[in-house]
Each structure stands twice: as structure tokens, then as C-alpha cells.
Amino acid sequence: MRHAHTVEQVRAAEADLMAKLPEGTLMQRAATGLAVAISNFLGYTYGARVVLLVGSGDNGGDALYAGQKLARRGAEVTAVLLSDKAHRAGVAALVAAGGRAGSPEEVGSVAAIAAADVVVDGIVGIGGRPGLKPEALATVKVATDHQVPIVAVDMPSGVDVDTGETPAEHVQATLTVTFGTHKICHFVDPAAAACGPVHLVDIGLELPPAPVASLQAADIRDLYPVPRGESDKYSRGVLGLMAGSSQYPGAAVIATSGALAGPIGMLRYVGPGKVADAVRAAHPEIVAGEGRVQAWAIGSGLGDELDIGKVRELLDAEEPALLDADGLKVLDESGDHTDVLITPHAGELSRLLGVERGVVEAERLRHAREAAERFDVTVLLKGSTTVIATPDGQVRVNTNATAWLATAGAGDVLAGLCGSLLAAGLTPLDAGSVGAYLHAAAARLAAADGPATAMQVAGKVAEATRLLLRRDHGDPR
Ligand SMILES: NC(=O)C1=CN([C@@H]2O[C@H](COP(=O)(O)OP(=O)(O)OC[C@H]3O[C@@H](n4cnc5c(N)ncnc54)[C@H](O)[C@@H]3O)[C@@H](O)[C@H]2O)[C@@H](O)CC1
Numbered sequence: 001m002r003h004a005h006t007v008e009q010v011r012a013a014e015a016d017l018m019a020k021l022p023e024g025t026l027m028q029r030a031a032t033g034l035a036v037a038i039s040n041f042l043g044y045t046y047g048a049r050v051v052l053l054v055g056s057g058d059n060g061g062d063a064l065y066a067g068q069k070l071a072r073r074g075a076e077v078t079a080v081l082l083s084d085k086a087h088r089a090g091v092a093a094l095v096a097a098g099g100r101a102g103s104p105e106e107v108g109s110v111a112a113i114a115a116a117d118v119v120v121d122g123i124v125g126i127g128g129r130p131g132l133k134p135e136a137l138a139t140v141k142v143a144t145d146h147q148v149p150i151v152a153v154d155m156p157s158g159v160d161v162d163t164g165e166t167p168a169e170h171v172q173a174t175l176t177v178t179f180g181t182h183k184i185c186h187f188v189d190p191a192a193a194a195c196g197p198v199h200l201v202d203i204g205l206e207l208p209p210a211p212v213a214s215l216q217a218a219d220i221r222d223l224y225p226v227p228r229g230e231s232d233k234y235s236r237g238v239l240g241l242m243a244g245s246s247q248y249p250g251a252a253v254i255a256t257s258g259a260l261a262g263p264i265g266m267l268r269y270v271g272p273g274k275v276a277d278a279v280r281a282a283h284p285e286i287v288a289g290e291g292r293v294q295a296w297a298i299g300s301g302l303g304d305e306l307d308i309g310k311v312r313e314l315l316d317a318e319e320p321a322l323l324d325a326d327g328l329k330v331l332d333e334s335g336d337h338t339d340v341l342i343t344p345h346a347g348e349l350s351r352l353l354g355v356e357r358g359v360v361e362a363e364r365l366r367h368a369r370e371a372a373e374r375f376d377v378t379v380l381l382k383g384s385t386t387v388i389a390t391p392d393g394q395v396r397v398n399t400n401a402t403a404w405l406a407t408a409g410a411g412d413v414l415a416g417l418c419g420s421l422l423a424a425g426l427t428p429l430d431a432g433s434v435g436a437y438l439h440a441a442a443a444r445l446a447a448a449d450g451p452a453t454a455m456q457v458a459g460k461v462a463e464a465t466r467l468l469l470r471r472d473h474g475d476p477r
Pocket residue numbers: 014018026027028030055056057058059060061062123124125126127128129130131132133153154158179
């Protein structure tokens with residue numbers, strides 16, 4: 001499991017550790033990890049042209065000491081000091097190792113950056129406010145215009161570290177090297193999209209429980225409900241699916257595909273006769289009509305045929321339920337819904353909360369948390385990174401998707417799959433986490449080199465699961 005801690009937690013853990021270590025030890029650990037990561041990124045060090053963008057804090061200090069280590073190994077290092085308060089000892093160390101340092105004019109920053117093999121963003125770290133000052137922005141723009149890769153120190157400068165929001169200008173990194181633990185901006189879009197791959201350097205911090213986690217292959221494997229020797233189709237879990245309409249018959253077929261690729265032993269489809277016929281034609285395994293179930297998945301493609309009274313009744317019943325798409329219209333703020341998982345995209349969540357869609361997209365973590373608390377449900381907010389928030393404040397983020405997954409019907413596959421996991425006995429949080437992970441892993445198999453349809457994604461869920469459960473295989477991503 002990957003954990004993301006808040007700035008406050010990181011600062012407290014750093015202070016505890018620093019009190020026990022000789023001065024400067026932590027920064028040297030960070031800088032060594034950073035220098036190694038930059039060398040590995042470039043594939044060489046001797047003769048590499050490295051430009052450091054250095055702000056006023058310790059983030060710049062990390063960059064300067066990493067620059068010193070690279071200069072000692074033959075790199076040509078130039079530090080562009082964007083503040084007259086740049087880390088003094090770091091500047092001296094770099095210069096003593098043969099590097100150059102000075103204001104943008106003094107070092108000729110435009111020419112240096114344009115000719116660089118890599119730019120290191122040490123403008124701000126966890127002490128940064130969102131946004132970049134004009135002088136910093138100008139240097140970043142030179143790197144971007146000349147397509148020089150940027151390695152961000154701790155995080156791309158300018159993003160909001162604790163929320164993953166990007167309200168102002170920020171660095172777009174090729175690689176991010178972070179220290180001690182992940183920060184929330186590494187997991188949550190839009191900031192996560194500005195990080196590139198994130199490389200974590202251990203500096204020995206002892207951290208409290210994290211507010212945000214991202215499950216990895218081994219975690220998903222541990223949670224997956226594998227049938228036991230004595231299992232039968234009922235004990236594996238039966239899912240009731242209420243999806244599709246004469247307007248959107250396909251949604252029922254697609255959601256069924258997602259559900260049957262999950263762990264359930266049986267699926268009962270409840271819907272209009274003609275749609276049931278289509279579902280049966282595609283999936284002869286299903287049973288049409290109501291009966292005993294362990295969970296409900298309701299809403300994909302119901303359109304105007306949503307029976308609000310009936311759905312309310314199911315929500316109030318004992319079995320856990322998943323609400324998707326049109327089904328979300330029945331949700332209100334009264335009642336105990338702790339066994340309900342909702343799977344909105346940003347547009348649907350914006351309607352539930354009465355805010356603009358763009359605001360939800362820009363502030364995903366905040367709105368997922370707010371909806372979970374207000375409606376007393378577990379919220380799975382779909383998108384490029386999927387945020388899952390529970391009413392008691394837990395948050396998980398799924399980060400292994402591919403943009404090829406942004407295709408009509410992909411949400412129906414996810415609803416079916418998560419419903420299947422609920423029916424097999426997982427909690428709403430675990431069902432959402434495992435479902436989002438396998439859905440994305442399936443999309444990576446289906447759309448490895450190009451587009452795939454939602455049905456093709458559903459068709460790869462079983463393979464993604466097989467690869468995951470084969471312990472010798474590792475991560476199906
Ligand atoms: N604190 C520690 O002991 C360690 C910190 N490390 C590094 O130190 C960083 C944190 O250092 P600091 O606390 O000095 O904070 P930063 O390096 O993030 O910089 C804070 C400074 O930048 C200014 N600033 C804030 N927002 C700005 C903006 N948008 N544009 C321009 N200037 C802005 C602030 O006024 C402040 O002077 C971490 O991200 C990490 O890179 C590592 O060396 C490991 C040890």
C-alpha cells in the first residue's frame with residue numbers, strides 16, 4: 001500500500017527525526033536519493049548538462065546538494081537562484097564542486113536551460129503556496145518550450161500539496177522524486193497528472209497513519225474474495241442488477257459483463273422484458289427476475305424509466321447497494337446509507353452537490369469527502385484518478401488507469417464489477433477499491449496499444465484478475 005501524508009504530518013515526523021540526527025543529515029539523505037534518481041533518469045552523469053531552479057527554501061537546498069554530487073561525478077551543473085535567500089551552504093557546496101550559481105541574468109539562464117539535458121525543479125516543496133512567481137514561471141517556460149525534461153524535487157512546484165488542486169500556474173514534471181512518504185498531490189488529479197512517475201526515497205521518517213492511501217497489487221490480491229473448497233453459487237454471492245431501459249438497453253448488457261467478470265456466483269437481472277432478453281442473449285448464465293440477493297447494483301442506463309419508489313425500497317433494505325448514474329437521483333441526506341457505494345463521475349457528483357462540474361473536477365478530494373459525509377455513503381468519484389471516500393473520513397485513490405478507459409459504457413462495467421464485489425461480501429470501500437483497480441488493469445490489457453470498447457474492457461477483467469491472483473506474476477499493470 002502506498003500512503004500519502006499531509007504537510008503537517010511530514011513536518012512533525014521530520015522534526016522528530018532531525019532532533020535525533022546530526023544537523024543536515026536528512027537533507028543529505030534526500031539529496032543523495034535525488035542525485036541517484038537524476039543519474040538513473042539520464043542514464044549517464046559525466047558531461048550531463050544539469051540546470052537547477054532554486055527557490056528560497058529547503059527544497060532548493062535538496063536540489064543544490066544533489067547538484068553538488070552530480071558535479072563531483074562530472075556533470076556540468078548550473079544553479080539558477082530565483083531568490084536572494086537561496087540555501088547558502090548548498091550554493092557554496094555546489095560551487096566548491098565546480099558548479100555555477102547565480103541569478104538568472106548572472107548565469108544566462110535562458111541559454112543554459114535551452115541547452116540542458118535535464119532541469120531540476122527545486123523552486124518550492126512542501127512549504128510552497130500554489131502558483132509560481134513570474135521569474136520562476138519564465139524559467140519553467142523556457143524548459144517547456146525547449147522540451148527539456150523536468151525532474152521535480154518532492155513535487156512539481158506550484159501545485160497544492162495537501163489537496164491535489166492546481167488553482168494556478170505550476171511545473172509539469174517528467175519525473176518527481178519525493179522523500180519519506182507520498183504527499184496527497186502525488187495521488188489526486190489534477191496535480192497527480194503534473195508529477196509524472198513518482199519515485200520515493202526513504203529518509204527514515206516514522207509516520208502516523210495516513211489520511212490517503214493507494215492500494216497496490218498485493219493489497220488487491222489480499223482483499224479479493226477467492227471461493228473456497230466448500231463454496232457454492234449462493235455463498236459466493238448473488239448480485240441483483242437493475243440497469244438498462246428501452247432507451248439504453250446496452251447498459252444492462254455491459255454492466256452484466258462487468259458483474260459476471262467479478263467474484264459472484266450468480267446474477268439476477270431485474271428490468272424490462274425486452275432488455276432482459278438482450279441480457280440473456282449476451283449472457284445465458286443470468287437469471288431474470290427478483291429473488292434473494294446479497295447486494296444490489298442499481299442505476300446504469302435506467303434513464304427515465306427509473307422507479308424511484310422501488311429503488312428507495314431497495315436502499316432501505318438490509319442488503320448493501322451500489323448506486324450509479326440515474327440511480328443517484330434517489331439519494332437524499334436522510335437515512336442510514338453506510339452500506340451504500342455510489343459511483344458518480346464529476347458531472348453526476350456536481351448535480352448531487354449543486355456545484356459546477358468544473359469545480360468538482362478541480363477539487364476532487366474535497367468534493368468526494370463532502371458527499372460521503374453529507375449523504376452518509378461511500379463515494380467512488382470516477383475520473384483519470386479515482387477517489388474513494390467513506391463517511392468516516394477514509395480515502396483511497398486508484399491511480400493505475402489509462403486514458404483509453406474514457407469510453408462510453410466503461411462506467412457500466414465498473415458498476416457491475418463493484419456490485420459483484422459487494423455481493424461477494426466486501427465493504428463498500430474495499431469493493432470500490434478492488435473494482436477500480438481491476439477495471440483499470442483490465443483497460444490496460446484491452447487498450448495496451450490503442451483504443452478498446454467498454455465490452456472489450458469487461459472482457460479483460462477476468463484475465464486481469466487471473467494475473468493478479470497468480471502470486472508469481474506480480475502486478476498486472
Ligand atoms: N524540512 C526538512 O528537514 C527536510 C526537507 N526537505 C526538503 O525541504 C522542503 C521543504 O522546505 P521548506 O520548508 O524550506 O519549504 P520550501 O522549500 O517549499 O520553500 C518555502 C519557501 O518558499 C516560499 N514560497 C512559498 N510559496 C512560494 C511560491 N509559490 N513561489 C515562490 N516562493 C514561495 C516561502 O515563502 C518560503 O520561503 C521539502 O519539500 C523537501 O524538498 C528535505 O531536505 C528533507 C529534510
